């Protein structure tokens with residue numbers, strides 16, 4: 001009983017790691033975000049679900065610097081931040097797997113993984129001649145792949161356009177997992193994956209969570225969402241429609257909320273944190289973190 | 294993401310092998326995809342062999358020296374063009390920038406003009422070329438205009454600036470400061486005469502082959518040309534990269550201006566009329582994709598050499614130079630068609 005109260009008092013003290021307040025984003029006449037609120041708490045897995053066009057991708061783009069919202073605020077650890085480009089959010093430790101994957105087809109796997117944060121050779125070659133440490137980056141990329149259990153990608157010098165959709169998704173996920181040290185955002189990361197590969201991404205999400213890393217997962221796969229999410233943010237018509245937990249709502253109800261068939265009372269639209277973050281929170285060892293800093 | 298079971302993996306291999314056997318053409322496609330300079334290199338070898346066969350005086354050391362000298366100006370200019378085309382851009386004004394810069398260098402060093410020391414005039418030329426490239430880049434990135442339109446406009450601007458500045462007058466050999474003629478100096482290597490201009494061109498090729506292959510900037514140039522959206526989301530500041538590419542290209546055009554003065558031993562507002570398009574020809578024949586993100590600077594050198602070889606071969610064989618236009622025109626179309634085909638390759 002006492003642990004229960006301890007837990008709830010601990011939960012009530014939590015500040016969101018990443019928060020969006022009243023986000024508005026329009027594309028011409030299309031209103032993608034219509035005053036959307038969003039909160040991700042420390043150490044949790046937050047699923048974001050919603051119909052196509054509900055503004056899920058637009059929201060995470062506004063949170064990760066890929067798009068600048070027309071209005072609204074973004075807070076990181078309670079502090080207001082302005083991300084004007086993806087590099088700003090990356091510098092703050094927010095890594096994103098975009099729905100479009102954002103990999104460069106003509107470049108190889110290692111170059112893609114280290115794009116924008118390349119490592120140079122030691123000594124004069126690196127400092128004066130700016131020579132990249134190609135073999136070092138390929139080795140680290142390989143290590144990262146194996147640590148994530150990605151066995152089908154052997155040759156890190158292989159160009160990405162020769163990969164299948166699932167393999168490209170793997171590259172994108174591996175890159176995010178390697179460099180994210182604050183928040184990891186996954187926008188439909190399993191859309192192009194088979195059953196076993198999806199299961200592996202799910203396992204990766206659980207591993208990250210167990211290390212204290214907060215994860216945002218956008219997915220259409222309800223069984224997956226219900227298996228891994230602590231809370232579920234339902235996006236509807238460019239706004240937050242509801243926040244629920246897999247324990248209190250059934251998949252059928254969730255679908256009804258998504259489509260608007262089931263109305264959610266206003267007081268239930270802002271469910272607070274439910275998970276006490278893992279104690280090991282902090283930099284996650286992935287073998288690549290020197291590159292991130 | 295998952296290691297295949299033995300059964301499916303074996304089945305996959307078998308299918309792959311079957312497909313591989315079915316089409317040697319596909320294998321060729323894959324090879325050319327990995328080594329885009331292979332096809333221009335074969336064209337260069339074949340063209341050289343044909344001319345060596347039909348024109349007895351073609352395959353001499355002396356003539357090969359002449360061919361490299363004829364390549365120097367366009368070859369240098371085309372390095373800048375390659376950088377720009379790798380970003381999926383195009384520069385129609387590069388020749389005009391080169392000629393304008395050559396006039397600035399030659400005139401400011403004239404006794405009757407500013408009488409700058411030759412070295413200083415060259416430095417000024419570098420600044421002018423760099424600024425011209427920077428201006429192109431600024432218009433493309435800040436106004437978000439297509440490179441084709443921007444450089445079509447600046448082509449007109451730089452051409453008319455040249456005419457206004459030069460007042461229709463050529464700076465002749467004896468009016469040129471000695472430093473400006475350095476790149477025309479020949480070095481005789483036992484019948485094969487190479488000029489310092491050719492050496493400068495080759496040096497620049499080496500530098501940019503290195504930069505594109507081994508530096509972060511090089512990767513970013515490819516990434517921006519390959520998929521600018523993906524590059525941006527990966528954290529690359531696309532406009533910064535583009536601006537740097539157009540500026541660096543401007544510097545290269547200024548060096549090409551110096552090579553040009555050395556080559557023709559004069560600076561004329563009417564020289565290099567065809568240089569704009571010739572540089573694009575060299576890049577395209579050299580296997581660099583006009584869609585960006587794909588190509589090698591060494592391919593451009595080969596492309597520029599092909600043009601010179603065809604030119605020289607036809608003239609030694611006593612054939613009309615009109616055939617050169619025909620041959621190069623066909624090569625351009627074949628090269629772009631081949632690029633389209635190669636881009637469809639999947640290993």
Ligand SMILES: Nc1ncnc2c1ncn2[C@@H]1O[C@H](COP(=O)(O)OP(=O)(O)O)[C@@H](O)[C@H]1O
Nearest residue numbers: 027030031032051052053054055056057058059
């Ligand atoms: N770059 C864009 N240009 C124009 N409209 C866009 C753009 N991105 C998204 N939209 C529109 O905004 C709305 C929300 O899209 P999105 O955020 O991708 O939804 P979701 O990810 O939930 O499917 C859709 O109507 C979509 O067509």
Ligand SMILES: [Mg+2]
Nearest residue numbers: 056057058099
């Ligand atoms: Mg989406």
